[in-house]
Amino acid sequence: MGDESIFEERCLRAKKMMGLRGVDALCLTPSPDMYYLTGFWTNPSERMTLCIIPRLGEPLIVTSRLYESQVKATSWIENVEVWSERLRQHVQLKNILRRLRLLTGKLAVPERIWMVHYKALRDSAPKATFTSTSRILSPMRILKSDLEVKLMERAAKLADDALEKVMCEVKEGVREFELAARVEYFMRMEGSEGAPFETIVASGPNSALPHYGCGSRTIFGGDPVTLDIGATYGRYCSDMTRTLIVGRVEPRLEEVYRTVYRAHQEALEAIKPGVEVEAIDLAARRVIGDCGYGEYFIHRSGHGVGLDIHEPPYIQVGSHVRLRAGMVFTVEPGIYIPGMFGVRIEDVVVATGDGYRLLTKHPRDLTCV
Amino acid sequence: MGDESIFEERCLRAKKMMGLRGVDALCLTPSPDMYYLTGFWTNPSERMTLCIIPRLGEPLIVTSRLYESQVKATSWIENVEVWSERLRQHVQLKNILRRLRLLTGKLAVPERIWMVHYKALRDSAPKATFTSTSRILSPMRILKSDLEVKLMERAAKLADDALEKVMCEVKEGVREFELAARVEYFMRMEGSEGAPFETIVASGPNSALPHYGCGSRTIFGGDPVTLDIGATYGRYCSDMTRTLIVGRVEPRLEEVYRTVYRAHQEALEAIKPGVEVEAIDLAARRVIGDCGYGEYFIHRSGHGVGLDIHEPPYIQVGSHVRLRAGMVFTVEPGIYIPGMFGVRIEDVVVATGDGYRLLTKHPRDLTCV
Numbered sequence: 211m212g213d214e215s216i217f218e219e220r221c222l223r224a225k226k227m228m229g230l231r232g233v234d235a236l237c238l239t240p241s242p243d244m245y246y247l248t249g250f251w252t253n254p255s256e257r258m259t260l261c262i263i264p265r266l267g268e269p270l271i272v273t274s275r276l277y278e279s280q281v282k283a284t285s286w287i288e289n290v291e292v293w294s295e296r297l298r299q300h301v302q303l304k305n306i307l308r309r310l311r312l313l314t315g316k317l318a319v320p321e322r323i324w325m326v327h328y329k330a331l332r333d334s335a336p337k338a339t340f341t342s343t344s345r346i347l348s349p350m351r352i353l354k355s356d357l358e359v360k361l362m363e364r365a366a367k368l369a370d371d372a373l374e375k376v377m378c379e380v381k382e383g384v385r386e387f388e389l390a391a392r393v394e395y396f397m398r399m400e401g402s403e404g405a406p407f408e409t410i411v412a413s414g415p416n417s418a419l420p421h422y423g424c425g426s427r428t429i430f431g432g433d434p435v436t437l438d439i440g441a442t443y444g445r446y447c448s449d450m451t452r453t454l455i456v457g458r459v460e461p462r463l464e465e466v467y468r469t470v471y472r473a474h475q476e477a478l479e480a481i482k483p484g485v486e487v488e489a490i491d492l493a494a495r496r497v498i499g500d501c502g503y504g505e506y507f508i509h510r511s512g513h514g515v516g517l518d519i520h521e522p523p524y525i526q527v528g529s530h531v532r533l534r535a536g537m538v539f540t541v542e543p544g545i546y547i548p549g550m551f552g553v554r555i556e557d558v559v560v561a562t563g564d565g566y567r568l569l570t571k572h573p574r575d576l577t578c579v
Numbered sequence: 580m581g582d583e584s585i586f587e588e589r590c591l592r593a594k595k596m597m598g599l600r601g602v603d604a605l606c607l608t609p610s611p612d613m614y615y616l617t618g619f620w621t622n623p624s625e626r627m628t629l630c631i632i633p634r635l636g637e638p639l640i641v642t643s644r645l646y647e648s649q650v651k652a653t654s655w656i657e658n659v660e661v662w663s664e665r666l667r668q669h670v671q672l673k674n675i676l677r678r679l680r681l682l683t684g685k686l687a688v689p690e691r692i693w694m695v696h697y698k699a700l701r702d703s704a705p706k707a708t709f710t711s712t713s714r715i716l717s718p719m720r721i722l723k724s725d726l727e728v729k730l731m732e733r734a735a736k737l738a739d740d741a742l743e744k745v746m747c748e749v750k751e752g753v754r755e756f757e758l759a760a761r762v763e764y765f766m767r768m769e770g771s772e773g774a775p776f777e778t779i780v781a782s783g784p785n786s787a788l789p790h791y792g793c794g795s796r797t798i799f800g801g802d803p804v805t806l807d808i809g810a811t812y813g814r815y816c817s818d819m820t821r822t823l824i825v826g827r828v829e830p831r832l833e834e835v836y837r838t839v840y841r842a843h844q845e846a847l848e849a850i851k852p853g854v855e856v857e858a859i860d861l862a863a864r865r866v867i868g869d870c871g872y873g874e875y876f877i878h879r880s881g882h883g884v885g886l887d888i889h890e891p892p893y894i895q896v897g898s899h900v901r902l903r904a905g906m907v908f909t910v911e912p913g914i915y916i917p918g919m920f921g922v923r924i925e926d927v928v929v930a931t932g933d934g935y936r937l938l939t940k941h942p943r944d945l946t947c948v
């Protein structure tokens with residue numbers, strides 16, 4: 211992102227929210243939450259990196275020597291400490307929390323923090339109370355700024371372009387994992403920082419498994435091939451799915467495709483400011499149910515995307531979040547006939563002041579390659 | 580892996596260990612622990628998948644409809660339930676734990692389980708006690724079977740071969756991320772299931788940051804380029820690092836390289852059955868310290884590898900694990916001069932009855948490309 215003031219400004223907003231929620235500090239291990247507020251990105255590791263953002267006072271990052279320079283180079287946070295090798299981490303953690311007067315405080319941790327790190331915090335401050343960062347940070351992270359949408363648009367374009375390039379290679383005799391390799395390569399060469407989830411290339415009957423991944427199956431004529439791919443840009447994720455048909459399409463597969471296509475279209479049309487997000491799911495589910503395929507639509511219609519590949523809002527029945535401009539999420543109805551085939555169409559969209567804008571631009575029409 | 584009996588047999592061994600440790604059930608969310616015992620692999624998700632392995636009685640997997648067929652297709656476990664959409668998950672979880680008579684039991688969860696899932700379990704069984712699976716499963720997972728070593732050797736070869744192929748492309752004018760793209764592509768095309776960590780291509784001064792990742796820096800003549808790459812095969816990881824020199828090597832860089840090389844060699848020679856693993860770290864540290872670079876060796880000398888990219892044994896001072904045949908770990912001393920350059924050499928080795936065997940075969944000599 212470059213500009214450190216963005217992260218610092220988010221921190222100020224988070225502190226205000228902490229005041230409202232009675233939270234004394236955020237205790238973040240490596241996670242999108244940590245990146246969102248500090249600019250420092252790494253994956254969680256058994257070597258604990260901990261960022262403490264007290265409501266009052268300066269934030270602090272404690273890490274291993276290995277990461278010291280990197281934290282200083284990428285984050286706006288000036289207080290960077292290194293775990294001593296002489297004292298047990300447990301004792302150091304307690305000393306730090308005592309110094310910051312947090313031993314009896316209300317501390318918020320990410321929902322996805324590893325249990326072992328959560329336990330280290332709890333054991334160091336047995337009188338503290340713990341809550342999740344989500345009530346502080348979700349309301350912020352769920353609304354993307356113009357800059358965030360730009361990064362996500364770029365991530366979506368990386369996936370669009372890679373799909374465009376790989377289409378001519380989807381043919382008889384190719385193996386699933388070869389297509390995955392090609393798609394990932396195309397995205398990486400144009401600047402993707404990596405795949406935010408296991409690339410899916412599911413051909414023939416494998417396409418009936420929504421999260422199959424990819425294997426060594428060879429593609430045959432008539433196969434549907436579901437490609438579910440994503441890129442990362444500026445740490446923001448994209449996520450798109452197309453089911454292509456190799457050669458001629460069977461009538462049943464065509465019928466299913468057209469049903470999913472219409473469900474996708476109806477879902478898009480349900481995207482309006484102020485509606486509850488379950489309305490989008492219901493719109494897709496209605497089309498598929500009316501065509502008799504309801505029992506084969508075995509997942510929700512979408513999920514928020516951002517620094518996490520899955521984040522709020524979740525587009526499912528029972529989700530009463532009201533749509534606001536700046537929410538970014540997938541629309542991805544699918545039908546899966548066990549042992550036979552599956553079809554899914556997935557785009558990333560951003561909600562706007564009067565509807566939506568597609569970040570994924572690739573055409574959705576039935577495509578025989 | 581194919582053969583389901585391997586997973587079932589591991590389960591039987593785990594149950595014996597549970598008896599010794601007084602653990603009533605393992606409660607596993609998606610993780611290497613879950614794969615190790617069930618054969619089902621997926622990444623953790625906000626949609627909870629839970630495998631319960633009671634000490635007495637049959638194991639059970641509860642998942643979302645999305646994964647039902649996939650669990651049945653890949654795991655030996657026959658009891659597969661799907662979360663109902665009508666009842667709250669919390670209530671269902673409680674009902675399941677009650678049915679299995681685990682509400683007041685001692686339950687073991689993976690150390691890296693997400694807090695939100697750990698909390699769901701604790702809230703459903705407030706009278707249960709919780710411990711980590713590591714005391715049950717670490718002693719099993721730390722000793723690799725011949726089959727596991729074979730898979731890891733294959734994963735190591737994928738990285739070896741990719742490095743060999745990419746070497747001729749490491750030259751002036753190329754960008755770091757382009758090399759990362761190429762290396763990942765080569766590994767994927769030969770069967771790697773994906774990179775088990777962010778591929779590192781750190782050139783020039785970036786090589787002084789051990790976990791830099793890769794960026795858009797263009798490589799210049801005289802640069803050191805550190806490539807830290809890994810493949811996955813049969814879900815087992817590999818991990819290797821080489822620092823190549825582009826063009827002619829500067830005298831100081833050469834001196835550092837030779838120091839790291841000797842440290843690596845000494846570390847290898849310290850690998851003997853029955854020694855404490857810290858001896859390996861001390862051997863590397865002695866060489867680097869004697870040459871006056873001690874303060875620039877800012878990480879441990881290695882880590883276990885397996886289904887996790889970092890797992891026990893950790894090769895560091897204070898680690899008193901005794902080496903046994905079948906332990907697989909990295910040996911990876913490094914020297915990092917801030918703002919200037921860094922050098923690291925990393926291989927995966929398996930401890931044997933009389934020493935060690937390298938799984939990484941790529942030469943370690945100073946290589947100018």
